[in-house]
Every structure is written in C-alpha cells, then in structure tokens.
Amino acid sequence: MQDRPQVDTLSEAEARAELADLAARLTAANSAYHQKDAPDLSDAEYDALKMRNAALEAAFPHLKRADSPSDQVGAAPADGFTKVAHAQRMLSLGNAFSPEDVQDFDDRIRKYLGLTADTPLAYTAEPKIDGLSLSLRYEDGVLVQAATRGDGQVGENVTANARTITDIPQNIDGAPDLLEVRGEVYMSHADFDALNLRQAEAGAKAFANPRNAAAGSLRQLDASITRARPLKFFAYAWGVLSKPLAEGQMAALERLAGFGFSTNPLTKLCQTPEDMLAHYAEIEQQRASLGYDIDGVVYKVDNLALQARLGFRSTTPRWAVAHKFPAELAWTRLEGIDIQVGRTGALSPVARLHPVTVGGVVVSNATLHNEDYIAGRDAKGGEIRGGKDIRVGDWVQVYRAGDVIPKIADLDLSKRPESTERFAFPQTCPECGSAAIREEGDAVRRCTGGLICPAQAVEKLKHFVARGAFDIEGLGAKQVEQFYRDGWIAEPGDIFTLKARYGRGLQQLKNREGWGEKSAENLFDAIEEKRRIGFARVLFSLGIRHVGEAASNLLARSYGDWASFSAAMDAAEEGSEAWETLLGIDGVGAVMARALTTAFAQEAERASIDRLTAHLEIIDAERPSASSPVAGKTVVFTGTLEKMTRAEAKARAESLGAKVSGSVSARTDILVAGPGAGSKAKKAAELEITVLDEDGWLALIEGA
Incomplete structure (x- = not known):
C-alpha cells in the first residue's frame, strides 16, 4: 500500500477525495471477506486503511460520508437478500447518561400520563445487548420469516440464516396465530474467541469484535456459513400480534420464555427510579463477567396499556430509554482549533487533538460546540468548567458517550503553556469572507454569505439528496461534491436538468471516472423517479433552519398541499392572519415560523425553490385516517382534561388526521373544553364553533 501524507497536512479537497477512495476500497474488502469469504487484502493492509479512514474522519468530521466504512458492520446489505417491509416499524431508543436523565425520563412519563x-408506576430493566436486531414472524406457530432492522421500515430477509440459530424455535406451541418476536442476535466472548482461533488456523482474517462477527455471520448469502458460526439470540420485544401476550412487559417476556425463547435472566421489575438505578449499578458491576457484550441498561414502562397510551415520537418510543454506561475518558494535547461551515452557515469550532485512544477508538478531534463553550460560558452566560477557557496547547480530557464526535470534558490548567492566548473566534466566514453574525439569543455565529458561500451550497445539496429528503439512488455526497466542483449543479433544481443540459447526459457522464453507461442510465432513471415526491420530503429537503423531518411532516399535514403552503408563506407577514394561522399550529413557534417565512421571502432562495418545484409533481400530504370523523378538521384543546393529558389528546387527534392548534380562530372546527376553560371557550361561542366537553370528544372519536 502506497504511503499517504500526514492527515494534518491535507487540504479539505484532498481529504474528501481520499475518504471517497477509502470508502470504495474498504467496501470492496468487506464484500470480499464477509460475503464471498475471499479476502483480497492482508490483515495489515485492511487495518491500515481502517485506521487511516478513522483519522481522516476525526480531523474532518463534516466530511464523514453517508457510506462511511466506520459505520459499516460486516458487509453492506447484499443484493442477494430480498427486502422486507416491517408491518410495525423497528425503532431505536432514546439515551440517558446520568441518574438525572433517568429521573427526567420518569418525570416525562408521569407528566404525559x-x-x-x-x-x-413499574418499569422493567434489562441489559442492552450489543448485537444485531432481528424480527421473527410466526404464523400458526411456524417461523415463516426473519428480517434485520434495516432502516427501521425495510430490512433484509435472512430467514434461511435465522433457522440455523439454535436459540430460535422453528415451531411454537400455544402461540397467537400471528406473532412477531423481536430480539438481538449476538455472539458470546468464548464463542467469538473460538471463532477467531478457527479463522487464524484457516489463514482467514480475524473479526474485530463479537458484534461485527455476529452481524457478518447473520448476513451471509450462504446459510451454511451462518450455521458454522456460533450465534445466539435474546428475545426482548414483539411487533404485530393477533392476540396480546400479557398485560405487562415482564409477564410478556415470561410468556416468550415459555415458548422456548432465551430471555435475559438479569431483567428485573423495578418500582421506582431508585430501583432502576440500583439494578443498573448491579448490572454494571457484572458487565465484565457476563460473557457477552452490553453497553447499557434499557428501562421500559411495564404496563402495556400505558405503553400504548404513550406511543411513539418520530424515531423512538416514549415509554423506553437506554441508560448507557459511562463514557470512557482520556487526556491529550489540543493542537489546534479549526472552524467549519455547515449548510445553515453555522461556524462550528472543532478541536484538533494529538491522537489518543478513547473507548477502543483512535480520536484525533472533538467538538467544541460554539464560542461560548470555548470561553468557559454556558448559553446564559454562567460559568462551565469553573470558567476555564480552552486554548490551543491545553491538556484536555476527552470523552465518548455513544456520540459520533467526541467531546472535551475538562482541561488541566497546571499543564497550560505560559505562551498560550485566548482563542479569538472569527468574525468573518473562513470559506467566503462574508460577515459572520451572531443574532441575539442564538448560541451560534453564522455566515451571511448564503448561496455565494461554497460550504453552504455544497452542504445544502448533500442534505437535499440525503435519506429522508430526495434520497436519489446513485447520487450521494460524493457525487454531489463532484458535480458541484465541475459546475454541473449549483442548486437542487439543476439535478433535474442534468440529462437535458449535457447532450441528454449519458455521453458526458459515462466517460467520467467511476461512471459507465449502465451507472449513468441508472442515475438518470433514479432522478426521473423522484420527480413525483411527497410534500413533506420536499419541505425537509430544502434544509430550512429549525425545520426537520418531524416539523416538515407536521406542516405538510396542516396545509395539505404545496400550493396552499407556498401561498401561506407568502402571506405570512408578522401580525397577519396567515402568520397567526402558522403560529396556531401546535408545535410551530415564532422561531420556526420566522425561519420559514424568511426562506420564502428571500428573493434568491425563493427563486431557487420555485425552479426546483417547477420540475416536480408534489404529492399532497396523506391524512392518517381519512375516514375518521375529525380528519382534516382543526381542533383546539382548552381547560383541564380529566381522562387524558393534553399531550395524549393531541397525539390521538393527530393520529386521526386532525390538525391541533393552540388558538381559536375562524378556521377552528372543534373546541374541546374541560373545566376551567376561559377566553377560548368564549371566543368559540362568538364564532359559533362546535364546543365539546371531554366525554363528547371521546364519544366522537370512539372506534376511529
């Protein structure tokens, strides 16, 4: 393998190109090893490439690719696997890192309910297995399908491989007609060591860790390879059911154990947050002797009826949280502070560190959050770290707590060189030279260059093609950078004219490095497929500050179609009826509203949006339950609700297709008024709006 220059001597463009090369080489190496059992790199070559990739990502975190090798577990999904759409999404968990976080979790649950x-209020507490999530579908007691989690909505069909795992029953007596069991595939330390010994004896590459070994083994195209790997399975949850397993989480796990599944023996029923923390401490003490990897403890509300009431956020359940084990710490020297510019113009300081190993990972950089954090202040001006500012040359303590980018926890003033000076945060953008302004109340300084700032333009384009936005197959961060650098695209709308502008596109593109006739045709076909796209995805793809996926879905449900939304943004000057309507959407505050109206009011940005939408057929937002009696209606809740909390009422109304507003206007359809209703009830009467008490509301939506 040829020698490569030192990371700290590379320009951003050179680092970007090298990361692309490393991603391609490591992906090919993973495929050769994990899918074909025919490694084409020596152990030393593979490890050197992985370490180089990690060092580059640490030094240039904003350049980390969507297909980063550091995020790959074994091989990427193989073409040989068919896709499985989960009948019920497989979500991730929110995290807790301290006793205070656990108490906050309990407080939030109680407030919501x-x-x-x-x-x-009882909770279960169980070890969080560091493995690969798997869903098992049984029909009439027979295993008919096994699927990985994938992206939570679509996974890989690994049924043949799952049948080789002895912990997974093939047939179940007494099970519901339809039963989807969820759990974690893992490998014990002893089996992992034995497997690596066999690998060494066979002259094959050793696995890096048990999770990597388990993931690579489960996703083999040849089930006989999986059969030869010592995989195990812990059941801890379920998906779709034809009949409930029990009334509580603990009882349901006992039922699964009765069906022949392995459930974790350390799972315990806890009555208070104090009980949960005590069990957490007990599991942490046993961690080294368990014989398998865990990275925390998961707490779940035990009562399944309460779980149903609590429901889900966009990506996590409200009724569960993962209490991660403490971060691992290390001390090192701060060698420099770099300023990077994001898609919203935010100037983000990054610490450049002398490389140090933290939690088994070589760390070369850490986030410094913002200029206040560097100066030793919090967002309100109070002291952090005892008011100690961070300077180049300082001896700093670095930690990782499940974060992609490490952080600095503290610094040692006794080792500070006498020559150091306070860090002067830049007042101009390092990318384009435009003024960098910090608005009142904002913790971040931002470049005012907008579209003339190359960093913002490229990052906005990357966001546009990301998952959750347009997600155009074959057009990822690497291709966006290439096309932008060569002048092929400067804004999102240019993507949809690529083929027309370049001699139907195919001839010029297929002659470029990395492209052939087939890949070029596939790209243009993928672009054509995305001309018809949902309202919420279009809005999210624009990368408007404060408007994420959840907000985009909320706004799409509230306005229904793009034309109505666009017209509303044009009319939404502060104080206008359109502005009040926007603010009346429950979940939209003044900050988000100003970000939206500002984006649509700026001449250049609005023109760019219009050029994009001219190429699209934007699908109207789907109503969650078009047949419900409140679908499409605007509902306001006021007063004290006695049979449900306000948050629960709002979530239920939105699930039935209603828009929930925080204020009464002529557009309000229903006011649900509990005891203590005041001015809103009076205004509703004046506007002749339908007013229901809580019982009336529940009767209206019953059965919907």
Missing part, C-alpha cells in the same frame, strides 16, 4: 409523583 397525568400521574402524580406518588402514583405507582
């Missing part, structure tokens, strides 16, 4: 602090 309207429970007092002394109301009994």
